[in-house]
Amino acid sequence: MRGGLTIGEFAQLTHLSVRTLRRYHESGLLEPATVDPSTGYRYYSTGQIPSAQVIHRLRELDVPLAEVGKILATDDPGVRAELIAGHLDRLQTSLDRTRAAVNSLQRLLRPEPGELPVAVRSEPARLVAAITDVVELGNVLEWYDDAMDELDSVGGAGLAPPGGHYDNELFAAGHGRVLVYRVIAEPPTYGRVRPVKLPAVELAATVHHGAHDDIDVTYGRLGAWVVEHALAVAGPVHETYVVGPRDNPDPASWRTEIGWPVFRVA
């Protein structure tokens, strides 16, 4: 009587490859039921088939092996469900991103529009209620929603559209300083909210219409305009949410003013 199923037999039963099973052993995800100490042969039991299949499913969902390990190591089914739910959330966001990319690609590939209306204007210094932090590029949307909620709870909605400043490093390095603000007569200090004085700048600005799926296209066109008018970029991007998701659920109605602080070159 042998100790159990050989790795090849087990592979056949689970539709995993022999190599993959060895890797799962190596990384501690799926220990063979017994390992012959003299030959090193791995032997599996039929009871391990369900575990192998759970791992298989999680991998199909692109859950990293390390995360799979964490999920399997948890006995508490509640925590486990939570971890999995987290991954499904991330899956959903990546799906949304894919959809956005498809839409934007289709727009990019059809002929396209005329001149981009850009205006350069002097933005005066302003005292506003702001929340600021260094944020990962992937978490910006989430962070923004949180921060804007907190900002709204302090009041001042409706006076002027809210806005945000996004450090250029955010896109270059994947993380950078972000600041969102609301215009309030007497900016309070509350929670993460602080009164902040935004400096005066020359702003080359245009308006992006619609969802933010392809706002970077408008950025590109604005940037081209700036360069072609012998200006140079000097500071974080300014966005003003003239009409946003909080004003109207229909993305087609959204209006976002985007602006780059500029100065004239030689």
Next chain:
Amino acid sequence: MRGGLTIGEFAQLTHLSVRTLRRYHESGLLEPATVDPSTGYRYYSTGQIPSAQVIHRLRELDVPLAEVGKILATDDPGVRAELIAGHLDRLQTSLDRTRAAVNSLQRLLRPEPGELPVAVRSEPARLVAAITDVVELGNVLEWYDDAMDELDSVGGAGLAPPGGHYDNELFAAGHGRVLVYRVIAEPPTYGRVRPVKLPAVELAATVHHGAHDDIDVTYGRLGAWVVEHALAVAGPVHETYVVGPRDNPDPASWRTEIGWPVFRVA
């Protein structure tokens, strides 16, 4: 006057990283407008921004760089649209797979069923009309649909449910021999269809209910049963599509008999 935008400036305008732009140059996807021959500095023009953004979008859709190159190299917008449509198709399939994995995972994690009803029966040798080929694991579904269409066109639907044999290597190595058949009184030779004599086997069989999302779970349970009854696997998997997508569009109604040829061990 400089030759154009430095790589850093261009990166800022396109929201791509400097390193990524260098790689795109290296792989010929996006040549800088000019390269200073003495210093090696890359200089870009504002006109290259749209190209960079198209590349960016395609990469967001996980199109490999080589494919992106092909797409950009094509001037014919029709061909281009075709290539992109192909990728969107693949995206759709991968999305379907993801959905299936999510469903199956949820089923895997909740408590679970009783005994699996397995029967061992003697399958007599049969002469059938079959199409067979060596197929990549990823293309099996597509191949199956094609082959079954061709088989149907030869006739014989309705006499007995169709079936398929899947070499075990298919799952181990990612490619293997697949055979689909229909029972016809006098199997013809037509197109890819050939008369094939299926050998007699002892078959350990059970029925999988519902969509094939988690048919491998049933395979695992069948395999466990086989092992625990001191049997061993000897040949390709047999599937019989008792009720399939061509009989009833509702996956819940599908019935697939799966069987492993077995022989008794010591």
Next chain:
DNA sequence: TCTGCGGTCTCCCGCCGGGAGAGGGTCAAG
């Protein structure tokens, strides 16, 4: 008991797209 063959062992490399850092040259403002 020997032999042969297929299964299994370990170890190293390649693939992809990108990140990170080293070590050195270049540009432009003060």
Next chain:
DNA sequence: CTTGACCCTCTCCCGGCGGGAGACCGCAGA
């Protein structure tokens, strides 16, 4: 001319898997 930001190339690393080499093991037939 110095300084500091920018740019150059080169090399290594990551995750998850496949491929292959070279050696050992298990088992059946002679």
